[in-house]
Each structure stands twice: as structure tokens, then as C-alpha cells.
Amino acid sequence: MRRLALVLAAWLACPAVGWAGASRDFDGTDDNITGGDIAAIDTATSLTVAAWVYHDTITADDQIASKCSSACVEGFYFFRDDVGSASGRTDTYKIFIDEGAGTDQAAIEGATGASPSATWTFVAFTYVTGSSTGLRL
Secondary structure (H helix, E strand, C coil), X not given: CEEEEEEEEEECCCCCEEEECCCCCCCCCCCCCCCCCCHHHHCCCEEEEEEEEEECCCCCCEEEEECCCCCCXXXXXXXXXXXXXXXXXXXXXXEEEECCCCCXXXXXXXXXXXXXXXXXXXXXXXXXXXXXXXXXX
């Protein structure tokens, strides 16, 4: 998978904190951006993650952005999902949030076919702590 640009921002009460990197040129091999351990995400009360993605193939999962591994405990995992584990939807995007100790979790899967092959696609999620409608894909 190639990613044109990844913009990651964490908004805190005051002052606002964020990071936006320059666009990158990817060749289809080892294409990723590592932002390191962004501590502001750990205590953020709202978060938006967005990326332009291009999938050479749609027969496997592709990580877009995360603050944890695929065995996520406390953090988020945003990825292209070949087959959704909860819904069985195919070729979609998914966001999984875990607020710690595996007790406060939320996940959303997009529609079947939301993740096309060989097409630049803009994907994003937003999250607001403590809101029943605070996770959007």
C-alpha cells in the first residue's frame, strides 16, 4: 500500500497541539511514516487521523495508522480490513479504540467495497472521549 500523506493531530483543551508532515513519494516498497511515540495522543480528549491511501491489492489487511500493535491494548488501530471480524464486510476500513485494560473499547467498520484497489482514497476517523457518538469513520 502506498500512502501519499498522513496528517495526525491531537487536540487538547489549550493550547492545541498537532503535527503535520510533508507529503512523501512512495515507490510501493516499505512505504510508511513513523511518527514515534506521540505522548499528546495518550491524554487527548479528541483526535482526528486522516490519510490518502492507495492499495495495490485488496487481498490483505493494511495498517494506516496506529498508536498500538494489532493486539491493541490502550490506543488505536486504523486499518484497511480485507474481511471484517465483526460484520463479515469485505474490502473496508476499520478503526479500533481501546482506552485501557481492555475494558473500554469501541470499533467501527465501513461499508463493503469502501476500500478500492488502484485508486487514491481519502480516509479519516475522529474520536471524542466520553461520547456515545464520538467515534466516526
